[in-house]
Amino acid sequence: MEHYLSKLEQLKFKFTKHVKNNNEIHIELDDTSQLIEFCNILKLEMNLRLLTIIYCDERKINHEFSIRYLLGSDIDDIFLFVISHMNKKHAYFPSLSDVFPSSIKYEREINDMFGIQTQEDTILKPLILHDFQKNVFPLRKDFDAKTELNYSHRKFEFTPITGDGICEIPVGPIHAGIIEPGHFRFSVIGETIVNMETRLGYTHKGIEKIAESMSIDDVVFLSERISGDESIANSMAFCQAIEKIGQLTIPQKAEQIRLLFAELERIYNHFGTLSGIITDIGFPYGASRLNILKEQIMQLNEKLSGSRILFGVNQIGGVKINMTDETLIYIHSVLDNAFQTFEKILDLLKSNSSVMDRLRNTGMIEKQVARDLGLVGISSRCIGIESDTRHTHPYGYYPSIRLKQKTPRETMEHQVELQKRIGDVLSRFMSRVDDLRQSKEIIDSITTLKNDGLSVSLEGELAPYSSGLGYAESHRGETLHWIMIGEHNSIFRYKIRTASFSNWPIIEHAVLNNIVADFSVINKSFDFSYSGNDL
Amino acid sequence: MKKRDKKEPFIDTSFKSKTIKNPLKMDDSIADNYRGYVTLDPDKEFILNDKIGKILEKSCPTHAITYQNNDLKIHLDNGKCILCGNCKVESPELIKITNKFDQAKKRRDDLIETFSMSAPFEKTYDELGQELKNKIDKIFGRSLAIREIDAGSCNGCEIEINALNNPIYDIERYGITFVASPRHADVLLVTGPASKNMEQALKIAYDSTPNPKIVIAVGACACSGGIFGNNYATTGGIDNIVPVNVYIPGCPPRPQALLYGILLAINKI
Incomplete structure (x- = not known):
């Protein structure tokens, strides 16, 4: 703990920090435009990895959305929250995908649930909400959990893989075994998988939202x-x-x-x-x-x-x-x-x-x-x-x-x-x-x-x-x-x-060059x- | 929390892993403290008043217990009950939790039990079932193909459905098999509160199942939405999407309860 605090002191960035619950360090940067650089330094110097990105609609309390990047170490008992706020001036939040490739999944989630995009002009694919009515952002505070939603088609395009002899196999959401639903799109040459894309979100039940209305x-x-x-x-x-x-x-x-x-x-x-x-x-x-x-x-x-x-x-x-x-x-x-x-x-x-x-x-x-x-x-x-x-x-x-x-x-x-x-x-x-x-x-x-x-x-x-x-x-x-x-x-x-959320993307890499039957x-x-x- | 009987030692030397002989019989393979069925204790006499009604109603996280003070009745919806045992903690003298599993019903309304003042609920099996029995027996014979569809469950029900295939419960000896496609199936076993994202897939699977078909809603979620209820992402029960023939309550229903429900569906009971 002291080790990390002293290391943080040595950094040239200006920030306020306080320690909570023995192992949590909360950091608020003075200049939010330095956030990507700051996280990069944390990653390189302290060997931290991105655990999760927590987005929160705090407009009720301080008229802002807040975003917390939670970083953690694999060796020491330490959690580092890098907190930044988003008000009307900043309708976008910085993307950490260059520093932590895993952050892209969280960014897609935030885009779905809060309707806030990253700074780069990228179009993120929907992650959780499939054919829900547009401009509905369930985790915002002004959305009622019991709202009846209509259907409207949302575009979801699988990355096209083309070439001689490549064919696509769509699998799911209902699988052959007794397991949960998810869609897998295989691109294969013969038996060998050259690309696979997953589409999940079929079992979305709004747990995070309905918890807000329960004791x-x-x-x-x-x-x-x-x-x-x-x-x-x-x-x-x-x-x-x-x-x-x-x-x-x-x-x-x-x-x-x-x-x-x-x-x-x-x-x-x-x-x-x-x-x-x-x-x-x-x-x-x-x-x-x-x-x-x-x-x-x-x-x-x-x-x-x-x-x-x-x-x-x-x-x-x-x-x-x-x-x-x-x-x-x-x-x-x-x-x-x-x-x-x-x-x-x-x-x-x-x-x-x-x-x-x-x-x-x-x-x-x-x-x-x-x-x-x-x-x-x-x-x-x-x-x-x-x-x-x-x-x-x-x-x-x-x-x-x-x-x-x-x-x-x-x-x-x-x-x-x-x-x-x-x-x-x-x-x-x-x-x-x-x-x-x-x-x-x-x-x-x-x-x-x-x-x-x-x-x-x-x-x-x-x-x-x-x-x-x-x-x-x-x-x-x-x-x-x-x-x-x-x-x-x-x-x-x-x-x-959950562990599943951060681990799911690996399956797209693990199946490459294997046969479909495996x-x-x-x-x-x-x-x-x-x-x-x-x- | 239940107190264990002191006379019976907890150490059970008869713990075996043989295929159970008759899963539909209550035997020692089901623990006494297993939470299988929640009811108001029929042996206890109580005077229903606003206070008791309110306490019971408040103790339930899924609103399975409802109390109406104009007719002084308590309604207990087994389709919503997630067997958490919270009501037993709040009012231990009124609630009885037993390890019974044979609670599958053919109509959604049959899952709702009504208790008035100190009168135990009498349950009868559906009379309509008798009529259907001969019909379906003729059609399916002794072989039944089941397709399981997860419409957004937490995977608890899947664990129990998978357990049906293990050597202990071994459902295949009854001529029941799980098949890979709804096109091969007689029965759709549907779990989950029917999430909006699965609605279309479930409809398609239902349409591709050849007639005559049976749909069984498995678990509190499939019966009523369970703890997730009816929110922006769920539809609050399978029967809002496809017609349901049998409801199996429980969170999750144990393999015996599933078997009971399936057998009720084809009227072998």
């Missing part, structure tokens, strides 16, 4: 349903943001229970994804075995929480579900059994050359592309970029977790293993296996529960227009929830950035949530 206790239920399989991660990030704003310290036991459920969620989802990968290469036996494990963990979830996908665990100030030491023993015994079976299945898969051949060298991604697009979670770990919110920004009970020290030999072997991670489907498969084993270790390290209650309640009203950032590591990666509180404990702005396994190996992207 904060109800928004917990909404946040669980951002993406059904990330219910704990999302609700945890939301609750932590509110707890930060209200300066609540939640009981240790509640933190422990949250952690246990978060890891259980990771385990059942990783089992499911591994099973999906094996299904997609046509090895039903292995897939079924893994599917049984997923079901076992889901039945465990049900016994513990009353919901098979862990809805209704978190609440603001703690958790709703109690656990005893007996429950812990039970969790450990179920996991022990499941993981014994899992290691056997893994040996079976590894010794099967037809499985390994399909996984190896399929859907490769490059490290530089991964960095430029700001990948998080498994998608970045498969190419050797260590990004894990649990390590870089420890939250909840994670700082207290002490894992067993690895012997030098084990560390060495793991290093060798990591060298083999070249960003293909197999690397992602093995990264998930690593993640699974680590989750098991984390759960095993909790042997006794603390004895200090399940939740504390929020007292009094939260200060209006104060904001907080909540974060958690879902099984897909870093999840960020930024909340600005309005008057009378309402929500003024709820910005959600698309499903490549897609499954990333396992992005459509709903978490479209919100």
